[in-house]
Amino acid sequence: MTKLSWVVLKSFIGPFILNFTVWMILLDMQSLWLYIDDLMGKGLEWTVIMELMFYFSANWVPMALPLSILLASIMTLGRLGENNELVAMKAAGMSLFKIMKPLALLMILVAVGAFYFTNNLWPRANFKLRVLITDIQNTKAGIIFKDGIFYDDIEGYNIRVGSKSEDGGTLYDILIYDYTGLKANPGNAKDPRDLKRVISAKSGTILQNKKQNILELNLQTGFIFQEMSKNEIKNSKMPYSRYYFDHASLTIQLESFDFERSDEDQYEKEEYLMTLKQINQKLDSTDLNLQIKQKTWFDFYKNSFNVTRGKGDTNLIALGDIPPSFGYYDYLSDGDKKLNLGDAIDKLESKKQNTDKFIQIKRIMDEYKLNLIVKRHEKFTLSYAVIMLFFLGASLGAVIKKGGFGVPVLIAVGLFLVYFLLTRGGQEMATAGTLSPFLGMWLSAIILTPITLWIFFKANKDSKIFDFDFYTKLFKRKK
Structure with a gap:
């Protein structure tokens, strides 16, 4: 060089x-x-x-x-x-x-x-x-209490803190709504406000055990307002109770609180996550699957009618081979006519439902195949x-x-916007079926290459x- x-x-x-x-x-x-x-x-x-x-x-x-x-x-x-x-x-x-x-x-x-x-x-x-x-x-979000705002990321609890100390270790003016009673007795509550427990305390501290996934609140000077279920108030004139305390401890079980990695094998790879080889394999399998479903549908309808049902395995009955039988319906009683008509209507309705189901399945498979073809072109664009x-x-x-x-920056940004709009617009139209996959995915190239x-x-x-x-x-x- x-x-x-x-x-x-x-x-x-x-x-x-x-x-x-x-x-x-x-x-x-x-x-x-x-x-x-x-x-x-x-x-x-x-x-x-x-x-x-x-x-x-x-x-x-x-x-x-x-x-x-x-x-x-x-x-x-x-x-x-x-x-x-x-x-x-x-x-x-x-x-x-x-x-x-x-x-x-x-x-x-x-x-x-x-x-x-x-x-x-x-x-x-x-x-x-x-x-x-x-x-x-x-x-779940970490325990971050903001002054005067209810924190509801802990299931079954709604916690509000009036203020915090500078180091965040001590909380003041604590108000806790405990709905775990509603979860434990769902049939005893008329609305979500029933069976709740309200805890109020002047101050408190937080202790979190990450290994055991437990949050412990040590509360000082407050009261607990407890609503009772129907069974508890049968022999009582008061529908609730109130307890005052100098010191109290509230233990909260945290479920799935820490960040954990999941197994990638449980996620299905969609078409935009496939390589070119995988897309071609998926296209072949989709075409084969569609052909099998079409044959199954055709055989089902062919065997549903005497006119098209075959003698043995292969031969079909021609319309001219069937003797005239138009008088059969005339000799039936009114009850038998009604039964025959009802049976025919039910069979036709069943065939219509099967046809609609097949058309829907074919439409979904065609859309999936279209997306695969779009992603295949995207590999080269x-x-x-x-x-x-x-x-x-x-x-x-x-x-x-x-x-x-x-x-240069102004010109480059302007040209790139034209390229980006053509590329994105073509991709959207190709995905929607407005344009063919080739024309949609190569729209920007077709327009900008001559220029x-x-x-x-x-x-x-x-x-x-x-x-x-x-x-x-x-x-x-x-x-």
């Missing part, structure tokens, strides 16, 4: 790494804010948080990678044009394609890596992300987008001749069509 090629590569790699890092951080922060409520108060270790962020990062690569390549290519060629290095290279007899050749070879390697990532790493990362988020969401957006950005950079984060080739051709020929200085001078001259 020549020294010039190394210079071009170095000019590209720096902005690419910088842009990719910045976009990944921004997108990861967006994901973190989406799940901030599920993470707060869980007592998660920092390793779990870092693992979650790592899986989030893998999930955002299909968006950050094309945008970073587009922006870096505009900045690289724009900087070369701004410093007149591009003019010097062309004056030495080098075409734009030859200047871009080392970057194009690098993009081919990136496209191969993008396919491997989309096919192998991205499904695995999304699968682990879904399992990890489910485990975190199933973990990222790799192609890497190459297409690189040529688009490099061609525009050679024309604009502006480096840095000013104009990219045209811009590259004009940039390679040094056309004035994208030279903004040319239009400025022309406008001043006309004016």
Whole structure:
């Protein structure tokens, strides 16, 4: 590789790494804010948080990678044009394609890596992300009492704390609603407010035994207001009782309070979590299963009627072989006619229900097959987008001749929005069946590829069509 090629590569790699890092951080922060409520108060270790962020990062690569390549290519060629290095290279007899050749070879390697990532790493990362988020969401929130707010994340209890000490170890003005009596005697309560126990205390401390999953409240100076069930108040004139105490202890059993890992084998892999090989295998099995169901349905209806039921195993009865029997119904009594009509209606209704059920099953299987085909095309779209957006950005950079984060950022973001809207819109229409899977998944490529080739051709020929200085001078001259 020549020294010039190394210079071009170095000019590209720096902005690419910088842009990719910045976009990944921004997108990861967006994901973190989406799940901030599920993470707060869980007592998660920092390793779990870092693992979650790592899986989030893998999930955002299909968006950050094309945008970073587009922006870096505009900045690289724009900087070369701004410093007149591009003019010097062309004056030495080098075409734009030859200047871009080392970057194009690098993009081919990136496209191969993008396919491997989309096919192998991205499904695995999304699968682990879904399992990890489910485990975190199933973990009950930690004991974080806020002043004046009822805390109801402990099943059967609703706890309010008026204030806390600075270290959080002592609680003041405690009010506890205990609904465990309602859970133990559901048939004795007329509404959820019955069979509750109200505990009020001036102060208290918390002791938590994580090994035994028990929370113990040591309360001082208060009372317990206890409502009684119907059986308890038969021989009493008072429907409730009140106890005053100087010291009391309340033990609460915490179920599934700590974060625990679940077994990944219990999760079913959906179509977006499969590799290309698994998708092809699933498509084959789906087609085979659909053919079996269609044959079963056909045989069921064929054997339901005398006209189509076969003599023996294979031969069918032709309509002409059946003797006339129209007079059979006329000789029946009114009661037998009614029974025969009722039986015929029941059989037809049964056949209709079976037909509707089969149509519904076929529709579900067709939708599942459509999603599999969409995901199969999706394995290749990222790799192609890497190459297409690189040529688009490099061609525009050679024309604009502006480096840095000013104009290139605005142009790159605008072009990426067009690419993203076309890609997402095509995917949604392909999934909904409005467009074919091929046309929907390759919609952005079909629209942007001719534009990219045209811009590259004009940039390679040094056309004035994208030279903004040319239009400025022309406008001043006309004016």
